[in-house]
Structures are given as C-alpha cells and as structure tokens.
Amino acid sequence: MQRRIGQSIKLILLILGAFLMMFPFIWMLATSLKTLPEATAIPPIMFPETPQFGNYLEALQVAPFGLYLRNSILVAGIATLLTLALTVLAAYAFTIYEFRGKTVMFFLCLATMMIPSELLIIQNFITISKLHWVNTFQGIIIPTLASGFYIYMMREYFMQIPSVLYKAAKVDGCGDFRYLMRIMLPMNKNAIATIGILTFISQWNSFIWPLMVAKDDSHRVMAIGLLHFRDAVSSQVNLQMAGATIVILPMLIFYLVFRKQIIEGVSRGGIKG
Amino acid sequence: MELRLKNLVKDFTGTRAVDTGELTILDGKLTGLLGPSGCGKSTLLYLISGLQKPTSGRIYFGDRDVTDLPPEKREIGLVFQNYALYPHMTVAQNIAFPLVNRKVKKAEIRERTAKMASLVQIEELLNRKPNQLSGGQQQRVAIARALVKRPEILLLDEPLSNLDARLRLEMREEIRRIQTETGVTTVFVTHDQEEAMSITDEIILMKKGVVQQQCGPQQMYLDPVNQFVASFLGSPPIDYFRFPLRDGRLWITEGYSLPMDVRHEGGILTGIRPEAWGRGDALQVQIQTVEHRGKDTLITFGLAGTRARALLDITDTVRPGETIGVTLRPQFLYLFDAESGVRIRQEEEQ
Ligand SMILES: Nc1ncnc2c1ncn2[C@@H]1O[C@H](COP(=O)(O)OP(=O)(O)OP(=O)(O)O)[C@@H](O)[C@H]1O
Ligand SMILES: [Mg+2]
Numbered sequence: 001m002q003r004r005i006g007q008s009i010k011l012i013l014l015i016l017g018a019f020l021m022m023f024p025f026i027w028m029l030a031t032s033l034k035t036l037p038e039a040t041a042i043p044p045i046m047f048p049e050t051p052q053f054g055n056y057l058e059a060l061q062v063a064p065f066g067l068y069l070r071n072s073i074l075v076a077g078i079a080t081l082l083t084l085a086l087t088v089l090a091a092y093a094f095t096i097y098e099f100r101g102k103t104v105m106f107f108l109c110l111a112t113m114m115i116p117s118e119l120l121i122i123q124n125f126i127t128i129s130k131l132h133w134v135n136t137f138q139g140i141i142i143p144t145l146a147s148g149f150y151i152y153m154m155r156e157y158f159m160q161i162p163s164v165l166y167k168a169a170k171v172d173g174c175g176d177f178r179y180l181m182r183i184m185l186p187m188n189k190n191a192i193a194t195i196g197i198l199t200f201i202s203q204w205n206s207f208i209w210p211l212m213v214a215k216d217d218s219h220r221v222m223a224i225g226l227l228h229f230r231d232a233v234s235s236q237v238n239l240q241m242a243g244a245t246i247v248i249l250p251m252l253i254f255y256l257v258f259r260k261q262i263i264e265g266v267s268r269g270g271i272k273g
Numbered sequence: 274m275e276l277r278l279k280n281l282v283k284d285f286t287g288t289r290a291v292d293t294g295e296l297t298i299l300d301g302k303l304t305g306l307l308g309p310s311g312c313g314k315s316t317l318l319y320l321i322s323g324l325q326k327p328t329s330g331r332i333y334f335g336d337r338d339v340t341d342l343p344p345e346k347r348e349i350g351l352v353f354q355n356y357a358l359y360p361h362m363t364v365a366q367n368i369a370f371p372l373v374n375r376k377v378k379k380a381e382i383r384e385r386t387a388k389m390a391s392l393v394q395i396e397e398l399l400n401r402k403p404n405q406l407s408g409g410q411q412q413r414v415a416i417a418r419a420l421v422k423r424p425e426i427l428l429l430d431e432p433l434s435n436l437d438a439r440l441r442l443e444m445r446e447e448i449r450r451i452q453t454e455t456g457v458t459t460v461f462v463t464h465d466q467e468e469a470m471s472i473t474d475e476i477i478l479m480k481k482g483v484v485q486q487q488c489g490p491q492q493m494y495l496d497p498v499n500q501f502v503a504s505f506l507g508s509p510p511i512d513y514f515r516f517p518l519r520d521g522r523l524w525i526t527e528g529y530s531l532p533m534d535v536r537h538e539g540g541i542l543t544g545i546r547p548e549a550w551g552r553g554d555a556l557q558v559q560i561q562t563v564e565h566r567g568k569d570t571l572i573t574f575g576l577a578g579t580r581a582r583a584l585l586d587i588t589d590t591v592r593p594g595e596t597i598g599v600t601l602r603p604q605f606l607y608l609f610d611a612e613s614g615v616r617i618r619q620e621e622e623q
Binding site: 162164167168169170171172173174178183186187 | 324343349351355360361370374375418422
C-alpha cells in the first residue's frame with residue numbers, strides 16, 4: 001500500500017514537471033493560432049475560439065523561412081560532417097601513430113576546452129574579416145569545426161580497441177586508412193553517431209556566431225531569421241509565435257527521430273553547448 | 274619456404290630482446306619456439322612478420338631478403354594468443370578479409386573461404402559473430418584467416434594459452450593436422466615445454482633472446498647442451514646434485530659409484546631425471562613422499578644432502594617412510610659445469 005502511494009506521488013511529480021516544461025511550448029502553439037485580440041487579451045485566454053491557420057501563411061509571406069530552413073540544414077549538416085571527419089582523423093592519428101610532439105599537441109587540443117568560446121568570437125571575427133569571409137557560409141562553418149573535447153572523447157573510444165587488431169590488419173594487407181574505415185569506424189559507430197547528433201544540435205542552436213557573420217537573408221539560418229522576422233512583425237504576438245513554431249518544428253522532428261541516441265549521447269558524453 | 278635469420282638483433286631501450294645469431298627454420302616443418310616468459314619469443318615473431326623492425330641483421334624467406342618489406346608483402350599468416358578477430362564481422366567476413374584487401378574476385382573469395390572453413394572444420398559457423406563462438410572455435414577462425422591467403426610461412430603466437438586444458442590438447446592436435454595437411458612452414462610459439470615436445474618437428478629453445486639449442490624434441494630432451502635446457506624440459510623436472518668425481522668414477526654415495534670418463538677443472542653439477550631411477554639393489558633409500566600421478570608414481574627421497582625425485586611404475590605400491598632399493602640408468606644422467614652450466618661430456622662421446 002505504502003509503495004503504491006510512493007509510486008503515485010512520484011508519478012504526479014513527474015507529470016507536474018513535464019507540464020511545467022511543456023507549458024511554454026503549448027502556449028506558443030496555442031498563441032500562434034489566435035487572432036491578435038485573443039493573443040493580447042487580459043486576462044489571457046488559453047485556447048483560440050477558431051484556430052487561425054492563416055497566421056502561418058502570413059508568417060511565411062513576411063519572411064523566407066524556406067530559405068532559412070535550407071541554410072540551417074546546409075550549415076548544420078556540412079558542419080557536422082566536417083566536424084566528424086576532423087575529429088575522427090585527429091583522434092585516429094593520436095591513437096595509432098607515434099610522432100614528435102604528440103603529447104604536446106594532444107595537451108594543446110585539450111587546452112582549447114578551457115577557453116570559453118565567447119572569448120574566441122572576437123578573434124575569430126577578425127580572422128574571417130581578413131579572409132573576406134563575412135557573410136559567407138564558410139565563414140559561418142569553418143571556425144566552429146574543431147572540438148578538443150570530441151577529439152579527446154573519440155580517442156578514448158579508439159584506444160579501447162586492442163592494438164593487436166591493428167597488427168592483425170597490417171598482416172592481412174589492410175592499410176591505415178582502410179583500417180580506419182573498415183575496422184575502427186564500424187566498431188565505434190555508436191560513439192560517432194553520438195558525436196554527430198550532438199554536433200548537429202549545437203550547430204542548429206548556435207546563435208551569436210551566425211548572427212555576427214550573416215548579413216543578408218541568403219546566409220541567415222533559422223534562429224537568426226526568426227530574430228529578423230520578429231522585428232518585421234513587431235507587436236503581432238500571434239505571428240511571432242507562428243514564426244517560432246515554424247523554426248522549432250524541424251528540431252522537434254529531429255529529437256523525435258533520434259530520441260534514443262540523444263538520451264544515450266547525453267548520458268555518455270554530456271551535451272556541450 | 275625455408276626461413277633464415279642472419280644475426281637478427283632487436284634492442285629496446287636498455288634491453289636486448291632478441292639476438293638470434295645464425296638460425297634456419299626448416300621448410301615445411303612445424304618448429305616450436307620455446308622459452309620462459311619475456312625471453313623474446315613474441316618479439317622474434319613480430320620481426321619475422323615485419324610488424325617490428327630489427328635493430329640489425331637480415332631475414333630471408335628462401336633466397337628472398339624480406340628485411341625491408343612491410344608485413345603485407347611478406348606472404349605470412351599470423352595467429353595471435355587472443356585470436357584478434359574483428360568483432361563486428363561474421364566468421365566468413367573475418368576469413369575473407371585478407372582476400373578482400375587484395376581485391377581478389379568475389380567468386381574466388383567465396384570458394385577459398387569455404388575451403389578454409391572446411392579445413393578447420395567450422396563450416397556451420399560462417400554466419401556467426403566472434404562473440405558467439407567458444408575459444409577453440411575462435412582460434413580455428415583465426416587459423417583459417419591466417420591460411421586463406423596461402424602464406425609461405427605460418428606464425429602462431431601462443432595460440433593455445435587462452436584455452437582450457439582439454440581444448441588445449443584437442444587444438445594442438447588440430448594444429449598439427451592442419452600443418453601436415455597444408456605443409457606450410459610453421460613457427461609455433463609457446464612457453465609450455467610439453468606442448469612443444471608433443472607436436473613439433475624441431476624446437477628452438479630461447480633464453481633472454483639468445484637461442485640455447487635447436488634440434489628435434491626427443492634429442493633436446495635426451496641430449497641437452499646446458500643446464501638451462503635440461504631444466505626447461507621434463508616434468509617433473511631434473512634434479513641437481515654435487516656428487517664428487519674421483520678416480521674416473523662419479524660417487525653417488527660412499528658405496529655406490531658409476532664409471533665416468535671426464536676431465537674437468539672446477540665444480541661439477543650432476544643432473545638426474547626422475548625417470549633415471551628404477552627399482553634395483555644399487556642403493557637403499559627411504560621414501561619421504563609419494564604422489565600418484567595417474568600413469569606413474571612420483572616419490573621423493575633424501576640424497577647427497579638434497580632431495581631426489583623418482584618415477585616408479587604405477588603398480589609399484591610404496592608408502593612414505595618405507596625403505597626401498599633403487600638403481601640408476603646412466604643415460605638419463607648429465608654433468609654440467611657448476612659455474613657456467615655448460616654440459617660436460619664423457620671422453621668417448623666427444
Ligand atoms: N615495445 C617494447 N618496448 C620495450 N620493451 C619491450 C617491448 N616489447 C617487448 N619488450 C621487452 O622485450 C622482452 C621480450 O619480450 P617478448 O614479448 O618478446 O617476450 P615473450 O617471450 O613473448 O614473453 P611471453 O611468453 O610473456 O609472451 C621483454 O623483456 C619485454 O619486456
Ligand atoms: Mg609473447
């Protein structure tokens with residue numbers, strides 16, 4: 001009996017917590033379907049009388065969300081692929097090769113984790129200005145690719161593969177690159193998926209850097225687009241919320257699809273934002 | 274393919290792991306590389322396979338100097354102690370991997386994989402992953418993978434030491450069978466003297482990187498060149514005594530001596546194998562302990578201030594404390610220089 005009560009209390013607390021977390025989203029969704037008077041009514045109204053789907057059409061006309069979506073997918077996708085390539089190759093080199101300055105280089109890699117990213121932004125901006133990369137995709141993508149933390153994490157996984165497999169592969173006529181592709185990657189595909197997903201999320205959510213680099217709509221990603229959209233529709237809260245919903249939708253779908261891997265990844269490596 | 278090593282040396286910082294001198298490994302035979310842990314067996318195998326570079330010296334496969342060739346150009350198969358199978362591949366993919374790397378045609382890969390699987394008798398396991406196999410089965414897969422590229426030389430690094438005692442006996446017979454069937458020149462590393470004695474054509478016994486003796490197992494057992502070789506082979510091991518040598522005779526006790534035609538300056542150590550003793554009336558000894566070992570009985574008794582071990586027939590019922598008569602078969606008795614351990618031979622032997 002007592003256990004039943006304990007279970008019930010736990011369940012109620014969890015439902016309460018979930019509701020608190022979800023309420024802003026529900027409010028956003030509800031408001032995006034209201035008329036302007038409903039959205040600004042005092043006291044507030046929870047649900048609209050008739051859902052105003054036209055808000056979405058209007059929002060899509062005010063700002064090129066399709067273009068923002070394409071840019072977001074482009075930036076996050078390419079950045080993720082390049083980050084993975086860089087991480088895997090660096091970690092692989094740190095695992096199987098002996099070379100001069102290896103230890104020093106690895107510590108430098110780790111040391112990058114100790115610099116707050118805010119500190120780097122100014123310097124990076126100066127660098128890409130000199131390269132004339134302002135308002136380009138490479139300006140948005142390239143400075144974000146290297147991650148000391150992921151290199152460290154990937155190397156930890158690679159080092160758990162017994163070195164005797166490398167010897168066996170050598171004798172079997174398998175070169176270093178082939179060994180990476182045929183043995184190391186398949187054996188660590190979970191870790192790689194984790195890093196890929198975490199990178200994609202943090203790229204999708206990144207704000208300050210793309211805000212600084214992108215100067216026109218053709219280079220704006222969704223989060224930045226939303227900012228401009230908000231200014232454009234000024235006080236029309238219902239339209240603002242419709243825009244916000246459009247921006248959040250792809251990430252929501254992404255979360256739903258990769259739910260399992262994300263939870264695994266978070267408990268394994270921790271999200272680094 | 275005959276394998277010749279010319280003064281092959283491998284130094285690690287501070288230690289000389291291997292120093293072979295001139296060494297020839299017989300074509301088409303099974304050679305055991307035997308020695309205590311840390312004596313450089315694995316290192317020598319890695320040198321032969323090309324996974325490590327020698328500090329100096331040359332390696333020849335037949336007339337071909339392979340010293341500077343990378344492992345994949347040497348036509349060798351290598352089997353590791355812990356199998357080293359690729360865990361994410363099936364048995365078939367593991368066996369086929371060396372061929373895939375060589376871009377052999379698909380049909381030929383399938384055919385050669387099937388042939389290997391039948392040679393090591395794992396046809397019904399081809400679609401399993403390594404973690405679904407027993408240790409013995411994994412070892413069979415590893416051997417198949419090593420042989421599928423038709424190597425000139427097969428190298429096995431302690432292939433049985435991760436198996437339990439029964440499997441070990443079974444697998445060593447299997448290795449012998451596979452070697453005989455394929456006729457591939459094979460080097461088999463082990464630190465287990467019984468393993469080496471039972472299946473090899475020839476044994477190379479190493480100590481601290483240096484070859485002590487190279488010959489057939491029977492000869493190595495019967496005719497050791499030094500104290501280290503004599504001690505390493507035999508179970509129960511050989512016992513040593515400081516018997517005095519006087520008037521051309523070796524005096525086991527005051528009343529019992531054997532003729533011994535040696536001239537030697539300095540101390541002499543006499544080694545006697547437990548099977549040298551038999552029932553007889555040369556010597557009366559008092560039994561200290563009795564241990565029944567299945568096929569024979571091991572007894573101990575005091576002799577010349579130390580303890581001697583002797584093997585008696587299993588049907589011979591003896592008890593601790595009992596006094597029995599024994600005698601020595603002199604061919605199991607060896608003399609060594611007490612300082613260097615070098616074998617001292619009788620005059621007519623030399
Ligand atoms: N990479 C290395 N660096 C330094 N010393 C090494 C290295 N590899 C081996 N050694 C040393 O060389 C000697 C021979 O080692 P090796 O592994 O060949 O012995 P082994 O006969 O195979 O022993 P075991 O029966 O335990 O496998 C040892 O003293 C070992 O410590
Ligand atoms: Mg070894």
